[in-house]
Amino acid sequence: MRKIGIVVLVLFVLGVSLGALAQDKVKIGIMQIVDHPALNAVRQGFIDAMKEVYGYVEGENVEYDAQSAQGDVATANTIARKFVTEKVDLIVSIATPTSQAAVNATRDIPIVFSAVTDPVSAGLVKDLEKPGGNVTGISDMTPVARQIALIKFLFPEAKRIGTLYNAGEVNSVVTNELAKKACAELGLELVEATVASTADVAIAAQSLVGKVDAIYVSTDNTVVSALDAVGNVCLANKIPLILADPTTIGKGALCALGFDYYLHGRQTADIVARILKGEKPGDIPVEFAKKLSLLVNPKTVDALGLSMGDLEVKVQQFVEEMKKEGVEVTFGKVE
Amino acid sequence: MTERPRVRGPASYAGLRKGACGIREFFLYSVQEGLLFGILALGVFITFRCLNFPDLTVDGSYPLGAAVFALMMYRGYGPIAGVVGALAAGALAGLFTGVLHTFSRIPALLSGILTMICLYSINLRIMGRPNISLSENLGHRTIFVILRDAFPTVPEVYVRFLFLFALLVVLKFLLDAFLQTEIGLSIRATGDNETLVATQGINPDDMKLIGISLSNALVALSGAMFAQYQSFVDINMGIGMVISGLASVIVGEVLLRGKTIFVMTLQVIVGSVVYRLATAVALNWGYSIGFKPYDLKLFTGILVIIILSFPVLKEKFGKA
Numbered sequence: 103m104r105k106i107g108i109v110v111l112v113l114f115v116l117g118v119s120l121g122a123l124a125q126d127k128v129k130i131g132i133m134q135i136v137d138h139p140a141l142n143a144v145r146q147g148f149i150d151a152m153k154e155v156y157g158y159v160e161g162e163n164v165e166y167d168a169q170s171a172q173g174d175v176a177t178a179n180t181i182a183r184k185f186v187t188e189k190v191d192l193i194v195s196i197a198t199p200t201s202q203a204a205v206n207a208t209r210d211i212p213i214v215f216s217a218v219t220d221p222v223s224a225g226l227v228k229d230l231e232k233p234g235g236n237v238t239g240i241s242d243m244t245p246v247a248r249q250i251a252l253i254k255f256l257f258p259e260a261k262r263i264g265t266l267y268n269a270g271e272v273n274s275v276v277t278n279e280l281a282k283k284a285c286a287e288l289g290l291e292l293v294e295a296t297v298a299s300t301a302d303v304a305i306a307a308q309s310l311v312g313k314v315d316a317i318y319v320s321t322d323n324t325v326v327s328a329l330d331a332v333g334n335v336c337l338a339n340k341i342p343l344i345l346a347d348p349t350t351i352g353k354g355a356l357c358a359l360g361f362d363y364y365l366h367g368r369q370t371a372d373i374v375a376r377i378l379k380g381e382k383p384g385d386i387p388v389e390f391a392k393k394l395s396l397l398v399n400p401k402t403v404d405a406l407g408l409s410m411g412d413l414e415v416k417v418q419q420f421v422e423e424m425k426k427e428g429v430e431v432t433f434g435k436v437e
Numbered sequence: 438m439t440e441r442p443r444v445r446g447p448a449s450y451a452g453l454r455k456g457a458c459g460i461r462e463f464f465l466y467s468v469q470e471g472l473l474f475g476i477l478a479l480g481v482f483i484t485f486r487c488l489n490f491p492d493l494t495v496d497g498s499y500p501l502g503a504a505v506f507a508l509m510m511y512r513g514y515g516p517i518a519g520v521v522g523a524l525a526a527g528a529l530a531g532l533f534t535g536v537l538h539t540f541s542r543i544p545a546l547l548s549g550i551l552t553m554i555c556l557y558s559i560n561l562r563i564m565g566r567p568n569i570s571l572s573e574n575l576g577h578r579t580i581f582v583i584l585r586d587a588f589p590t591v592p593e594v595y596v597r598f599l600f601l602f603a604l605l606v607v608l609k610f611l612l613d614a615f616l617q618t619e620i621g622l623s624i625r626a627t628g629d630n631e632t633l634v635a636t637q638g639i640n641p642d643d644m645k646l647i648g649i650s651l652s653n654a655l656v657a658l659s660g661a662m663f664a665q666y667q668s669f670v671d672i673n674m675g676i677g678m679v680i681s682g683l684a685s686v687i688v689g690e691v692l693l694r695g696k697t698i699f700v701m702t703l704q705v706i707v708g709s710v711v712y713r714l715a716t717a718v719a720l721n722w723g724y725s726i727g728f729k730p731y732d733l734k735l736f737t738g739i740l741v742i743i744i745l746s747f748p749v750l751k752e753k754f755g756k757a
Binding site for chain 1: 566668
């Protein structure tokens with residue numbers, strides 16, 4: 103009788119602990135600095151890849167706490183603290199200030215950052231190859247040199263390239279420096295126009311008319327938010343507009359070469375899954391975008407008086423050249 | 438077809454739980470942030486309440502303090518020099534607003550806005566880029582890092598809390614003492630009745646210049662301290678600071694009664710702490726009542742409205 107009692111007790115304890123284990127979900131805190139289409143795409147790509155590739159289904163075996171600081175740096179700190187209090191298993195921080203707030207809030211909980219252009223100067227990691235500590239992630243450094251090379255490839259006679267950016271965005275300042283360097287190497291001149299808010303974008307674009315042969319817009323949040331204003335100026339003056347983010351290609355832009363922020367989010371999931379399987383964040387090198395896509399807008403091709411056939415041939419040549427350099431570029435057209 | 442992995446418990450990552458903090462620490466952290474913003478709120482109190490001067494310089498002088506602090510850290514002067522530099526820069530910014538108002542006769546609101554706009558570009562120039570790190574990873578030793586290493590046996594959260602508490606107590610009593618001096622009393626009198634002050638042979642313009650400079654020096658100090666607290670400076674960190682400072686002042690006035698200087702500065706600090714706690718509570722537990730992350734600003738707005746309406750509501754319905 104006593105033995106049966108013990109067996110029943112053991113089974114009961116086992117059952118309870120198994121039940122508890124089954125309910126034990128992985129809790130992931132996701133924080134982003136502001137609700138922005140690109141940042142939202144990162145978040146969605148991450149959640150989708152976690153489910154589709156790694157089998158982490160929300161509500162079943164993983165729980166997400168997604169927060170936005172709404173542009174408020176102080177709130178970013180409060181959110182980071184909240185995640186630490188809740189003892190989340192891992193923090194996914196999207197964009198630079200949110201990642202800095204997360205890194206400052208904990209030295210124990212693993213942090214995977216994404217959409218950060220320069221993780222070293224942001225103080226997130228000491229070294230890209232060997233981050234150390236509890237932090238690793240993905241840099242969203244856009245392939246500036248390749249974008250400038252594309253402009254030179256498509257328009258060999260171009261001499262001056264205009265660009266617009268917000269001097270208040272750290273990522274834009276970094277990419278602009280790279281653009282300047284890339285232009286100098288190809289014998290081009292970069293003509294800069296800066297904006298402080300979306301309200302300045304149209305005037306800034308207008309100021310470039312007559313001075314430049316093409317306009318290049320990188321991943322600047324402010325300019326991208328008012329991209330239609332740039333597109334209108336470019337269409338009216340028949341200036342080719344080349345973008346860095348294929349997801350933002352719309353009215354007036356000729357083409358875009360870069361990576362998709364949704365895929366950026368999916369790549370974030372690859373790192374997160376490795377950490378959840380037991381790898382140490384500090385041992386995982388910081389990654390860069392693995393796949394690029396090149397999108398062309400046929401309507402703009404017509405509006406600029408170019409031939410779609412000629413352009414397609416050139417673009418295919420460019421894709422081949424990129425392949426020789428080991429970069430996978432997929433070519434597509436805007437519907 | 439992808440293989441579903443075995444359900445993994447949170448314990449699967451070794452060391453995951455280590456050092457995560459509990460509810461008590463959470464409150465300590467929120468109070469710390471309240472104390473940090475309390476410095477700013479004391480500054481806002483001087484202009485809005487003592488001088489009756491609605492000063493919007495704050496949104497620019499707060500990141501200015503942080504920017505100057507960061508610049509001095511990058512140039513190799515320690516955090517103490519950095520804080521002194523921030524105080525001086527803040528005072529200069531305040532002086533500029535004061536001169537715009539008293540010399541050029543530009544209305545108060547516009548003077549502050551003009552300085553704030555100028556400071557955006559100036560801050561960018563000082564920082565060289567819109568976001569700079571003060572991380573230990575880059576070898577920066579902020580006051581909090583130095584204190585942490587000085588008291589290795591005490592948990593970091595307590596070290597920070599005690600330091601900030603002591604700093605606020607010192608600042609409060611210094612400000613109390615200043616406001617009792619002849620200049621301090623003249624500043625308060627200027628806010629009440631400028632003409633009367635002038636008949637006493639005191640130049641109200643001078644009092645304004647001193648008051649606004651002192652206010653922005655405190656605001657810049659708050660920025661420099663918060664930059665160390667979060668280990669980075671961002672050009673956008675000043676957005677909404679004047680509102681948060683004013684809300685703190687008002688929340689404090691409703692929570693604590695009294696008209697003496699001692700009580701008034703205490704109101705400001707208590708108000709700042711309560712305001713930060715309320716925001717943190719809303720973020721942490723708001724979801725249980727269907728609260729979404731983007732509702733935060735609405736929540737803080739409603740909170741301030743309720744607190745402000747409270748005396749009227751009590752008067753209307755309390756007697757019935």
